Amino acid sequence: AEVMADENVASRGGAGPEEQERAPGQEAAPREHPNLSKRQMKKLRKQQKWEEERELRKQKRKDRKQQRRLQRQRQAKEEEEEQEANGGRKRPRREAAPSSLRLVVDCSFDDLMLMKDVRKLHKQIQRCYAINRRAAHPVQFYVTSLGGQLKQSMDEKDKGWVNWKDMSFRAEHYSQLVAKEELVYLTSDSPNLLQQLDLHKVYVIGGLVDHNHHKGLTFQRAEEGGIQHAQLPLSTFVRMNSRKVLAVNHVFEIILEYLEKGSWEEAFFSILPQRKGAVAVAAAPPGGGGDSTPEAEPILHPPEQRP
Numbered sequence: 001a002e003v004m005a006d007e008n009v010a011s012r013g014g015a016g017p018e019e020q021e022r023a024p025g026q027e028a029a030p031r032e033h034p035n036l037s038k039r040q041m042k043k044l045r046k047q048q049k050w051e052e053e054r055e056l057r058k059q060k061r062k063d064r065k066q067q068r069r070l071q072r073q074r075q076a077k078e079e080e081e082e083q084e085a086n087g088g089r090k091r092p093r094r095e096a097a098p099s100s101l102r103l104v105v106d107c108s109f110d111d112l113m114l115m116k117d118v119r120k121l122h123k124q125i126q127r128c129y130a131i132n133r134r135a136a137h138p139v140q141f142y143v144t145s146l147g148g149q150l151k152q153s154m155d156e157k158d159k160g161w162v163n164w165k166d167m168s169f170r171a172e173h174y175s176q177l178v179a180k181e182e183l184v185y186l187t188s189d190s191p192n193l194l195q196q197l198d199l200h201k202v203y204v205i206g207g208l209v210d211h212n213h214h215k216g217l218t219f220q221r222a223e224e225g226g227i228q229h230a231q232l233p234l235s236t237f238v239r240m241n242s243r244k245v246l247a248v249n250h251v252f253e254i255i256l257e258y259l260e261k262g263s264w265e266e267a268f269f270s271i272l273p274q275r276k277g278a279v280a281v282a283a284a285p286p287g288g289g290g291d292s293t294p295e296a297e298p299i300l301h302p303p304e305q306r307p
């Protein structure tokens, strides 16, 4: 089913309605259908199995969430103890090893948005900033084409933005700042699958909250500008019950997580909001899944360029 992109800064919780479930691992008696062919029966059994394991998957998701919560609590406690031992002085949250990767949020779509969506974009950028500040490998973060309603929102709602550290706000379009050959536009409509990040490239995220009204716009712009483009390799690792158009902050967070873990799969599962219904490709139901994009071509980079 097609749903809108996650355009609010989304929490990672908040899955859909509770489901009526049987106990974990409890199997339903296989239903026999005398009129079905062997192949159809096999498919049906697979589907039944998929249904039966729903509760287990749900439990696994809960466990992962719980693990993350515990990890955060442990970290907060350690920081507190460290701070006490340090005579009350705060220390940086963790040792950061900055990445040389450059990530741009292209805000040249300002006139296509209503103020309420510009405010959402503003929140998403705030979230990117906060995440980058805490990241193990913070990227070189740029916001380009800053002006119009977005600047107005920032001036009104968050005057402190002028003091944000380790990031660059520019009024210029990214094409005025970076050579064309260095650019890769990230867009879900690209036929190219991003396999690895190339630290010599500049990755661009479209600063757009459009509720799918401007489908394919960033792809079109990249094509017109003769810029390389790629989509995140979501379809290689996850099946989702919705479209694979993500919000700016989710794309940003996935990239940071990939830089830390070196695995797209891990990055997708820890960042994708639960309502996207992401499940591992290997565990996806037979013939099911929301992503019907045709096979995309991989962009391959030599392994030594991996972060």
Ligand SMILES: C[S@@+](CC[C@H](N)C(=O)[O-])C[C@H]1O[C@@H](n2cnc3c(N)ncnc32)[C@H](O)[C@@H]1O
Pocket (backbone or CB within 6 Å): 005, 007, 185, 186, 187, 188, 204, 205, 206, 207, 208, 209, 210, 212, 213, 214, 215, 216, 217, 218, 219, 230, 231, 232, 234, 244, 245, 246, 247, 248, 251
């Ligand atoms: C809400 S989307 C905007 C969708 C818009 N209709 C477009 O044409 O890109 C915000 C941005 O996140 C990035 N993005 C979202 N999903 C992506 C995906 N699956 N792969 C790569 N980039 C993605 C793109 O840069 C996109 O412009």
